[in-house]
Amino acid sequence: SAVISQKPSRDICQRGTSLTIQCQVDSQVTMMFWYRQQPGQSLTLIATANQGSEATYESGFVIDKFPISRPNLTFSTLTVSNMSPEDSSIYLCSVEDTREAYGYTFGSGTRLTVV
């Protein structure tokens, strides 16, 4: 299955600033997914990123707050903009798992704390 390198693994940021999270995949993939995992909550899909087109955002998430880049088939970034303490969460990227139909591989996550 694909191997995903996600960074940073954690960060503490001041409110009002922005953080860009990177995901590098060791193989070419069509779609990359960005999730948020809040404490005590399930994973929530933020957006789906296809190479060469704008990301598709889920209800409750907007491009101005979470801009995404997908410059090629192995790389994507998610920026958390104008952060507030409510943005403190774990952010995960994901791609389809080639071993098994319908399964997905996840990065190790970015634990973000906004102070």
Place this chain on the structure above:
Amino acid sequence: TQLLEQSPQFLSIQEGENLTVYCNSSSVFSSLQWYRQEPGEGPVLLVTVVTGGEVKKLKRLTFQFGDARKDSSLHITAAQPGDTGLYLCAGAGGSNYKLTFGKGTLLTVNP
């Protein structure tokens, strides 16, 4: 909106005991997946079930998909401390890439 109710939310057992985690919904899913997540790591896929009534075994883990494809269970036999982690179920709807996750079951197996 599809929802997955996962229970129990927390489970603490002794090594050697058996346990079952449940994942229930009022919605039909085209497939249902189980993941295990350890602290500081992303979820790792354990299994995908696709057919109603399907049963899959992975060593001491048994996964079952309900006949109506609305619910699933994970049964662990003779739990070991290495089984400790957050177990997540996730369902795929009409657009298979869009997953709905349960809130997870935090399992602790004490030696």
